Every structure is written in structure tokens, then in C-alpha cells.
Amino acid sequence: MGTPRNSSSLAERVEELLAPGGPLPIAEAGDPVLRRAAEPFDGQLPPALLARFVEALRLTMHAAPGVGLAAPQVGVGLRIAVIEDPAPVPEEVRVARGRVPQPFRVLVNPSYEPVGEAPAAFFEGCLSVPGWQAVVARPARVRLRATDEHGLAVDEVFSGWPARIVQHETDHLDGVLYLDRAESRSLSSSRAVAELWAQPTPERAAAALGFELPGPAA
Numbered sequence: 541m542g543t544p545r546n547s548s549s550l551a552e553r554v555e556e557l558l559a560p561g562g563p564l565p566i567a568e569a570g571d572p573v574l575r576r577a578a579e580p581f582d583g584q585l586p587p588a589l590l591a592r593f594v595e596a597l598r599l600t601m602h603a604a605p606g607v608g609l610a611a612p613q614v615g616v617g618l619r620i621a622v623i624e625d626p627a628p629v630p631e632e633v634r635v636a637r638g639r640v641p642q643p644f645r646v647l648v649n650p651s652y653e654p655v656g657e658a659p660a661a662f663f664e665g666c667l668s669v670p671g672w673q674a675v676v677a678r679p680a681r682v683r684l685r686a687t688d689e690h691g692l693a694v695d696e697v698f699s700g701w702p703a704r705i706v707q708h709e710t711d712h713l714d715g716v717l718y719l720d721r722a723e724s725r726s727l728s729s730s731r732a733v734a735e736l737w738a739q740p741t742p743e744r745a746a747a748a749l750g751f752e753l754p755g756p757a758a
């Protein structure tokens with residue numbers, strides 16, 4: 541697992557974070573921890589503590605509720621994220637957005653690259669930007685390289701909504717928020733999205749709010 545740097549202090553901070561039990565506080569936009577590149581995980585947390593930390597991320601993600609959570613969102617600057625999406629959506633939404641269920645996964649040291657040219661643009665939100673959503677055009681398919689929580693290599697192509705989740709969470713580890721990639725004119729309160737823009741695709745929102753959607757898939 542390499543030679544941990546500052547491992548005792550980071551492990552101690554995570555121990556303190558986990559001590560109260562229950563969901564962890566989530567950092568919100570404006571907190572510098574969300575803008576720093578997280579450091580690669582290299583054994584800074586011993587295995588038992590890593591397992592407890594991952595479980596706390598899962599608990600916090602469920603409680604929010606959300607479909608992904610990255611370690612910096614709970615103030616820990618390590619390249620670790622969790623994802624899970626039961627995808628409780630209507631059939632037409634599932635088809636339009638490719639929102640298929642994504643089982644729980646732990647992504648350690650993830651990176652991704654686009655597969656093909658086709659972008660997909662949909663409203664997206666973030667637990668660190670509560671109350672708001674915006675349309676983000678992202679590659680519809682990505683190749684993810686990572687390891688799992690046991691150090692086993694992951695090299696896998698994701699598509700549809702799981703591809704969006706993987707990109708969003710990996711971006712967090714680079715200090716990138718979805719707003720950095722969003723169509724700023726699409727910015728909508730969660731209430732506006734629920735009342736006006738719940739269609740399977742954001743075409744009506746684009747026409748009404750005046751933003752561009754990517755052209756037909758290449």
C-alpha cells in the first residue's frame with residue numbers, strides 16, 4: 541500500500557469525523573475543500589478505518605438522499621467516492637436518460653475518459669449545492685479506471701445515468717463542481733425543476749430559458 545504520508549493525522553481526523561456516528565455533515569459550495577484536488581488513496585487509512593469510512597459515506601448518501609458522494613464532500617481530501625442509484629423513475633424517464641439501477645460501488649482513485657463522441661444533456665444536481673439544478677452536457681459513455689475498496693482493479697465502460705454519476709463524483713475529486721460544466725442559463729431551483737422541467741429531456745427548458753443543447757449524437 542506504499543508509504544503513507546501524514547497518515548496518522550489524516551486517520552485521526554477521520555476517526556474524529558466518524559466518532560459521533562450517523563450521517564456526516566456535507567460541505568456546501570464555497571467551502572474550499574470542494575475546490576482542492578484530492579490526494580490519491582495510498583493506504584492513509586488502515587483497512588478497518590477505510591471500511592468504516594466507506595460505510596459512513598454510504599449512510600450519508602442514503603440519508604441525503606443522493607446517488608453519489610465523494611470524500612471531499614465530507615471534508616476528507618482523498619480520492620474515494622461511493623455511488624448507488626435505485627433509479628425509482630418512470631419508464632419514459634428511464635428510457636430517455638438511461639437511468640438504470642446502479643448497485644452500490646466504491647470508487648478509489650477513479651479517472652474517466654469519454655468513449656465515442658455522443659454527448660447527453662440533462663438536469664443534474666449536487667448534495668453540495670442544495671436546492672438547485674442545472675443542465676450539464678456530458679459524454680454519454682465513459683471508460684472508468686479505478687480500484688475498488690479492496691484494491692482490485694476496475695476498468696469498465698459506463699453509459700446512461702451511471703456514466704453521469706461516475707463523472708460527477710470523479711470530478712469532485714479534482715475540485716470540479718457540476719456548475720463548472722453546466723449551461724448557466726439552465727440554472728433552476730429544485731422547485732422549478734419539479735414544477736416546470738420534469739420532462740424526460742430538457743428540450744422545453746432549453747427553449748424557454750434560452751440555452752443550447754448539444755446537437756444530434758455524432
Ligand code: ZN
Nearest residue numbers: 665666667668
Ligand atoms: Zn456533487
